[in-house]
Amino acid sequence: MTGASGSNPAVSEFAGLSALVTGGSSGIGLATARLLSERGAQVACVDLAFSNLPEPLVPVVCDVTDDAAVRAAVEYVASTFGGLDVVVNNAGIGAQGGVEHAADEQWREVFEVNVLGVARTSRAALPMLRRSEHAAIVNTCSVAAEVGLPDRAVYSASKGAVLALTRAMAADHVADGIRVNCVTPGTADTPWVQRLLDAAPDPAVERAALEARQPTGRLVGADQVAHAICHLASPAALASTGTALPVDAGMSGLRLPASGKGRYD
Template sequence: MNGLSGLGAVVTGGASGIGLATARLLSAHGARVAVLDLKPDSVEEPLVPLRADVADDASVRDAVAEAAQELGGIDILVNNAGIGAIGTVEDNPDEQWHAVLDVNVLGIVRTTRAALPYLRASRNASVVNTCSIAATAGLPQRALYSASKGAVLALTLAMAADHVREGIRINCVNPGTADTPWVARLLDAADDPAAERAALNARQPSGRLVTADEVAAAIAYLASPAAASVTGTALAVDGGMAGLRLRPAGE
């Protein structure tokens, strides 16, 4: 990933979890990085903190323009901002469906749309969307969240087709259950947090949750010129959850 040196990168939802791990890794490899987040105050130098609400088009356009000015252009966009939801198709009201889709899907649309003029000017343009194992595997109690991430996967492929001839590569990562602040909050709210964590660990063939740093490494690879021939790809970082079917332990 030495080719990241000097490139300008924007990471949405970059103040915590996977986004912060990604921003730090890109910066460590020489990129100039702006973090767009609702609460960017905790972001430390050399990262550039910028407040943005991906559910608000004007906010996104202003933040992306400021990022481009601060960074001297935009070569990399990481669309990581997202929110979760728990429940079956019966459980979430229409208002929640609109809110989650507005952030998880239209947030990508707004940010990419604002960044495209700068990406078109780059010789190393790349967009990486944070998708999820929920886009390709049926998970219980995740109807709304899964629908939003299924849309992200389809959107990634369509965007890749639209912009490949402009020299803009577009990919996504599909993390398994990751050890992030959002998952930690879910565990804290469970009746038996230890049992719930054990169940989440066991769901992945590797026997543990994915780390934010592991997902960040995949994002950084897809964003880097090392992946110059990779576009329209969904890279699973899921401990084997998507493709492996292990026999029960001891058999």
């Protein structure tokens, strides 16, 4: 929608604000960083490595499992931008398999990134966010936090923790003026999912199965998740805190007949 002058309000929605996106080198993180930038924010992407990050996004190499590195990265971003208003905790890793075959090391690895990574980054950013008039944290959770998926025990448990952590943080920091929300995507069409498909005996069959379990009949686009994240991060979403916004192609809310097909092809 454009105003009477023909300008697009979304272009300046984040004007004057700065944002940090973890896991920002690809997939949902990169799509979110680009959209925040398009809407006026200064944006830093935090990740293990980068390849051809588009300007004006600022790359910051950091491992979210390293507390000292996280604190240094957040300080660098706040210093570079003159403050910090939005944190998107998107860094995460996946895991396949059930409880029976998941080793303790796999549990530790996934929780270190998916849960403690959120906690470390948020903790480091809180002093800067408290000084912002438009402070927001948005965590990338998953539909796996709310529905049972086969062979995803470790991953689902970590995302369940992210969901609970989001709501607890929202309660803890509402008095600070810091809104904390999360998105819960379904299976997204990202490089990580593509790597899983490539490793399958029959990638085409596996992709069809993933698409079929989503009521729309297709995977969720990274850009679609990015739009949801930017909505929750926006100063316009002042009434949203402690919210889990589904972007799951209907997985959590719809129960269609077995013969039902997607209607958005």
